[in-house]
Amino acid sequence: MKVMELSSVRCRYRLRLLVGIIFCLAYARPVVAQQNRTDSLSVTVAVDQERITIGDAFQYVVTVVSPLEAAIRWPDAGKTLDGFDILSFDHDGPYILPDGTHVDTLRYALTIYTTGVQNILPLSLSCILEDGSELFAVSDSIPITIVSVIDDEATDIRDLKTPVDIPASIPWYIWVAGGVGLILLAGVIWFIIRRRRQRDEAVEAFVDSVRPPHERALDELDQLARFQWLAQGRVKTHYTALSEILRRYLSARYKIAAMEFTTTELMVAIRRLETPYDQVQSINRLLQESDMVKFAKFTPEPDPQSQSIQNARGIIEQTRLVEVETTDSDETSTGEVIAKAEDVKHET
Structure with missing residues (x-):
């Protein structure tokens, strides 16, 4: 009887010990997860449409997830991106996520004026951590299909007809003289505009040169x-x-x-x-x-x-140079500066 009671006590002890271990593991795991920090850099890309009509705009979104204290080398937002024209650009972020990482979103409005399949090449980014180490990440390439505004199976578009000879009612030398006159007139207009522009630039340069x-x-x-x-x-x-x-x-x-x-x-x-x-x-x-x-x-x-x-x-x-008070005889008035500018105009 004593042996059975002893065995029962041991079984209850082992059961309590097992329950205690399971309880500790269940509550210890979230603590470990909170102490971990993400030291990785990721770049994901997406578009709102993969097939567009030539000249239409579409959205290209880049999502960057980086460590909290990382310094990211962002790409220059120029006028083009892999052959696509950039209509607008917006940088949203950074925002801090619950896991201790930063998230930035780059939004591009793109368009293109060539048909066929064009690829948005992979985007490569890097960042520097607090300890001086560097992380790299590369996005996926996205193919975009650009179609013409004219349907390939359209039947209402016909070939051009053969040219029709139009009888000349005006002698050819009149056309030649008119063409020469238009060329001369265009040359005179261009010369006048060029001279006026040079004069204005000279005046601006002179006025700017007298400024401190x-x-x-x-x-x-x-x-x-x-x-x-x-x-x-x-x-x-x-x-x-x-x-x-x-x-x-x-x-x-x-x-x-x-x-x-x-x-x-x-x-x-x-x-x-x-x-x-x-x-x-x-x-x-x-x-x-x-x-x-x-x-x-x-x-x-x-x-x-x-x-x-x-x-x-x-x-x-x-x-900056400290202005020194001058006498009336040495001081250059505004009128004198304007007069010198007018002289420059006449000289040019």
């Missing part, structure tokens, strides 16, 4: 801000234009060939001019960042990107 370098540079920065290339994901295009604006200003401000120098050579030249240390550091920092974006495919964080134009303004305001 910092005013021209600030106007160019205002125009760059209106382009909104950063919002379109065209980071390289933005920093290239920003670097050129700053270098043109430095060339005019310090009378040096800043457009021909490397960043290192330019810093040496500016230091020789006894430029204050903080100004040299600001110029060097912005130009180095631009070089990294242009030549090393580096993508700055969003905050430095948004501050890049403001940093360039600060450099220009700090290094």
